[in-house]
């Protein structure tokens with residue numbers, strides 16, 4: 001029997017086909033709670049894109065995970081089948097900062113995505129739109145490159161101008177709305193040109209029963225291999241996203257593969273009928 005991500009069959013179908021679902025799940029009190037905690041850790045987010053998990057302050061990262069994760073557990077997890085929060089953090093874009101563009105990327109693999117998806121949680125704590133860094137996705141791109149992924153930019157740099165010019169769909173959202181997005185989705189966000197900070201509570205949800213992974217590619221060695229490390233459930237609270245981990249178990253190394261993609265296949269993908277889309281195809 002195919003495992004479910006969402007309890008509601010309509011959410012499940014939409015997520016599998018479109019790669020994301022937006023739901024109204026956070027009330028005003030939840031948003032106020034997340035903003036109040038953010039105020040206590042605001043200084044560590046002072047950069048064009050301030051991301052808690054990139055900080056070296058492990059104590060504050062753990063405190064942020066506890067605070068954000070508690071809200072996610074009570075308000076977000078009830079719509080998922082059997083997931084847990086592997087990471088809670090803030091992603092912040094200060095106002096009037098043209099340097100804050102988040103380049104197109106896929107999130108790294110946090111699990112074996114054979115049957116279930118790793119899920120990005122993205123909850124703006126203010127309304128977001130074109131002027132203050134709303135999120136843009138390439139519709140149904142979660143089906144395009146389903147291979148194991150290390151952290152990093154989109155592995156199709158030559159296609160980024162084309163994707164940005166003609167394939168992006170931007171998602172205006174209200175404070176309190178929650179985006180659940182497949183980790184494989186191509187996504188990014190423009191700079192915040194408004195006068196105010198854009199604060200997002202974000203996180204990672206993974207199936208409770210699955211081993212958490214960290215995928216590493218040693219680009220300097222040029223050996224073309226991707227290392228799959230099985231890591232502890234709280235690994236992402238104390239590690240960065242760029243180095244070979246010093247903990248966990250190196251489970252295996254496989255050839256680092258990226259599915260072929262061209263302007264022609266992108267155009268065909270954009271026009272295809274996805275009513276019977278499968279999320280199980282991948283090269284490795």
Ligand SMILES: O=C(O)CCC(=O)C(=O)O
Pocket residue numbers: 091092102107133134135187188189200202
């Ligand atoms: O918050 C944003 O604007 C983008 C965040 C994002 O894409 C990520 O954290 O992977």
